[in-house]
Amino acid sequence: MSGRLITESPGQDLAGRRRASRNTLRAQFALVIFLLAFLPNLVLTLTAQSTLPAGALMGWMLLVGVLCGMVGYVLSGALLRPLSRLQTEVEGGELRAHTDDPAEILRLRRAFSDLLARLGTEQTRRNAFMATLVHDLKTPLVAAGHLTHALVHLPLPEAERREVGAQMGAETARLLALVQQMADAHRFEREDVTVQSAPTDLRALIDGVARRLQPQAEWGGLELTVDGSGHAPADAPVLERAVTNLTENALRYARSRVELRVTPSGLVVADDGPGLGGSLAQLAQPFTSQPTTIAGQQYTAGTAGLGLFIARRIAEAHGGGLHYSHQPHELSSQDPASPPPASTLPTVFTLTLPEVTP
Template structure:
């Protein structure tokens, strides 16, 4: 029974290919041209009723039919040549415009170019996502594994055991934060950020962020200050996530000081670090596929831009923008920047909001 089914499969496949070969655009064009050329000749011949034997008349019509079929085949190929050429280019992955392309083919070529560009972007981001899994997630997992092995198999006093347990907790928190950032970036890339705006005390929001990052700041020897006051319509929980991302990045690369400030234009996170290794538009992307240099340190493709991307999307959801300026050694910046007052510190991120009231 199974041998019979296997033998029937090639026959079914061959029949399907035959149907597909008959149901082509060229065959349809050739048939239309054939009918347009042959039917008038047939009507004229029958109307004229020439004094010819039936055999000769049938032979003449067969000859006309063959000629009409050949003309239809040749003309259909000529009409579809730009489409066949586009098919070959799409299969080869390289689209080149030609001067003799009809307008429809030009539009189709542009559509295919846009599609291939989007597919290429998705592929590079997928590769970067895999790099994230291999690199960024593996590091805390390996550290947690070593700590667990030490906690289970090595004799140690209670104080040291508690310290190892605290380190395990820190690695677990780092892993969870990274997973949350990856999930947020994936969601914010495909969906709009949902906000529920309400009157928000921006100074209280910054004070809460400063308290949350205090252990990280103390461990790095960085001072975090908060200044300014104001209110705005915002989703406090979502906006706090954006400011936290910016503040944690600032603490990670600052030399000694990070400043959080409420301004008439929004919220400012500034630090005395070396700044970004590229433009904000380039780095604030999810799962960037290019290596990134920050503070003189090389980062592989992965999560280097997740925090900035999430902050930018949250700013846009509130009707604002995320700006970045860097003024080394306190010199005025020559880059196009927001005219809002920011900070005397060199590296400044400004999350603008539509309206901030005192």
């Protein structure tokens, strides 16, 4: 079956432009003003005892109609001048304040200004994120390329060949993890996270996360500990992904120690790092992964923003939330009557869950 290109004839295009010109706010305003001015004159003329000939009377009504139409056209243009000015400024992308604007136009101008500001911020964030993504993808790809070249072209002993193969596997896993986070962020940004809850051993869940990330902790010279116990209805694989994201972020910024803990309110990931460079509401977004300065130290771009966003969405899907605090805890200064802190470490992320039982 062949396709056909449907085009409009010049007559159809002209008719469409005429319909559009009639269906404008100025045309409607002009018609209303014309009717308000012309109909009373028509009623008075018809009801008056006039001795004028019919032709003169029709000429007079025609003149009144033309004058009413002109008045309607001029007044409608004056009424809509602020709106036309706003349209021109929006098309130019630059809004300016005008003291003679009506209150409705001022509110509309503020709404457009806020919208343009949000669009500009979103575009800046996405541009920065794309630059970060290219960097994060390029690094393991270049490393894998060098390793492949060494594996193919260099006469390596068997032990070194196995080590190169292991490094290639690590770089591939890093790429897959980044791609998975991108896919998760894209899905979680556009649709609700669905979970299938079942009784879950929270201590076993964080034990599994700690075992998988222990090599990363040892490579960075960090201590990774696990504490607490409890059960809660949860989707274990999905919840484990959130805890893994939080733990990887903690291992990236911690100075010496990272702690995973089960508490009566949920799961806690704490570290002794400098904390976030902004509020959780700012950073737990899918397109904020960019270089930042935290506690006076420059940190490279990574996938921290993606990880926090995914963890927050997963927590919300379980009926809880993601909370952040950065406050040094001194055990000696704690009031004995107050509840113990979630962690003695300064940077604490709490993934709250309902119905946590011992």
